[in-house]
Amino acid sequence: MLQVALSQFRTHSRRFIAVGLAVMLAVAFLATTLMVGASTQASLGASLGESYNKADLIATPGPGNGSGPSGFSQAAVDAVAADPAVSAVYAQQTAYAYIGVNGQEIFGKVRNLAPAALEPASLESGSLPAAANQVAVDRTTADRYRLSAGQALVVATGDQRTTVSLTVSGILRASNDPFASATAQLVALSPTVGTLTANSGPDAGPAGAEGLQLVLAPGTDAAAAQASLAGVLSAAGAADPTVRTAQEEVTSQVAAMTGGQDQLTVVLLIFAAVALVVAALVVSNTFAVLVAQRTRELALLRCLGAGRRQVRNSVLLEALVVGVVASLLGVLAGTGLMAGLIGWASSQPNSTFATLAVPPSAIISGLVVGILLTLAAALVPARAATAVAPLAALRPADDASLRNTKGRVRLVLGIAALLAGVPLLVWGALEVQLVPAFGGGLLSFLGVLLSSSLFIPALVSLVGKLAAAAGVPGKLAALNAVRNPGRTSVTAAALLIGVTLVTMMMTGAATSRIAFDKALAQNYPVDMAVTAPGAGAFGGPAATQPPGAAAGFTETQLAAVGGLPGVESAAALPAVGSADLDGYPSEILALPAGQAAAILRDAGLVLEPGKIYLPEGSTPGTVTVTGTAGTANLSAVVLETRNMPPLVSTETAQQLGTPTVGQAVWLRLADPAGGTLSGDDVRTVQQQVAEALAVPESAVSGAAIERLTFNQVIDVLLLVVTALLGVAVLIALIGVANTLSLSVLERTRENSLLRALGLTKGQLRGMLALEAVLVAAVAAIMGTVLGVAYGWLGAMSALGGVVDVSPAIPWLQLLGVLAVAIIAGLLASVVPARRAARLSPVAGLATT
Known part of the structure; x- marks a missing residue:
């Protein structure tokens, strides 16, 4: 049977290319989803977390810790610096001040210079401050106000009671932190900043450090250091200090922007689960067509003496080889796609902080899931082919319909999934419960797929009446959907999955964007x-x-x-x-x-x-x-x-x-x-x-700056949807092309018989094109309706507790998806239709 399995790669390579492409795209989708999550976190770290990107741990004070106006006391700073787990400490201080420059008065932020191991700013020209009368200025401010090294500045506190004369020592690279984009950014030595932050009155004194950035000693366990250093700060008089890793601090900032909920992580996990489900459905549909084509061949092998286990192992060996090769290519394709997307994003002026991250989990998960999905997708039809007697398997297959047990079982399971999934989805959306809503959406969609063979052919036949005007090819195209409902359903399912996912993401993104804009308008009118x-x-x-x-x-x-x-x-x-x-x-x-x-x-x-x-x-x-x-x-x-x-x-x-x-x-x-x-x-x-x-x-003053800051963060989050959308569109287009191509290959003898009976080459091509368009149109319309519903309810379940969510339908984008889906169906039929038309009827009838 090993020789039989290997011979399949030589004699039916086109079939394996088709299923391998489906596996590759599914793995690329999953791997890209995981890379998008990691890259989004890395990009947020490079923007929101730029000010502490060199730190291992971030310590922030709790309210009312008794160390002056705010922040950690010097005793707390010294206690942490003396801890053997810490190799470097940066006690950050910030002063907001008015800056007189070239006859103008601007508002800016002055930060104290960090130790070399923790200083986040990069020097473009000049030098960092080395004396109390020196200051470094960011490139954006320097360009706007024509500043250069050696120029004098006058910096005054907000109450105008303290004024400091400073000299520009150097120019810093512009910050990617959206919170720093709207004000002038200055860096000076700690005594200078302390002068600007000193309180007024008889008890005047410098304010405490607003936060600590820590570098751990080599070999120190970060988790253990978090707990021990929190205790050190508490013992030094800091009340309720918080010690986080740099990544946890970024996550905390994002959560603070979304009503205190870490929606980013939850949404990314849901997208990863969606990717896995879509991958399983696409691969299973494509492989089901491939193995169904070989049902007679496998039955013939059994008639010649091959056992059930041998046949099953032969198919699984083929699937294993395809799964390994396609999964490797899928991981490489996903990495290349993400590198291209991040490269494009980083070239844009407002997203230069975009960072590519390829976690090992993306590679390992892609390989493992791709191989297992291929094996599982091949196992089900292989078992079905060997479960019946060899002579019975040689007869035409009995497709699922209400007239047989198989069809009735599918209908019962589909209706049960719909009855369980739809209420759960609606409840999750109304109660803002994302996980139950996802489960309900998954169940309901599986219900639609299980029932698809019972209503998709009827819908295609109904729409097919419009094709009657095309004459014989149009009538034959409409009849094909009724005559072989299983084949029509499998072909439509691939496009239905892709269009549903694409429209869901489009609707969800549009709804989320409007909801965020409305919330920002209410908060910053x-x-x-x-x-x-x-x-x-x-x-x-x-x-x-x-x-x-x-x-x-x-x-x-x-x-x-x-x-x-x-x-x-x-x-x-x-x-x-x-x-x-x-x-x-x-x-x-x-x-x-x-x-x-x-x-x-x-x-x-x-x-x-x-x-x-x-x-x-x-x-x-x-x-x-x-x-x-x-x-x-x-x-x-x-x-x-x-x-x-x-x-x-x-x-x-x-x-x-x-x-x-x-x-x-x-x-x-x-x-x-x-x-x-x-x-x-x-x-x-x-x-x-x-x-x-x-x-x-x-x-x-005003809210434009704050609105801009939040919009930049929201745009980074929606970058996740955009990246997934691009991959989903690719899967939708190639998925329908695969299944339609396999369907045409399956009907080589049938098409040749039609040619022998008088159908011309042009009529054959027209018949296949019309059939593809009919199936694509029905699947695209169904997918659009489902995607709009899922996208709106999904946005409600994810964001309903944070902002007021109103349905938004991106009509132009959805019409574009419909057009692309129909065109994709038409294009998918071109190559196999040309092949079928060029094949002589005699050669086609001799095809096995």
């Missing part, structure tokens, strides 16, 4: 705000407002700002009165109700008369507002954001008297054509607005 003298960032108290702002804003200035590139709309907000809110006097701003939709990102925020809109955490009820002409009692509406001052409509404010003109200006920024704003774009607009309104750059 104002893109940019400019304050007048005597006002805070949103028109409130000016405790931290730097001097030098102009005395109010004129209509000319407002028009100039509204015409700037990158500004979509602008509005002047007067101060119309004050109110006592939760024990503190607060200034009330007014915005015309008609301008709210043009200025505010939150489309649900509609300014109504008689109401005052308060930031999150305010006390609801009635608020008494005092203006120049008297008082008014307004009904309070508490918003879901803290990034909004007390606000009323100008119509409501009319009863309070004459407002103060030009107290604040709010701006809505316009996204550039074909993309989104980058950090550099925001800083450019900030600089131009400051110049147009004659205010220091530090007086221009």
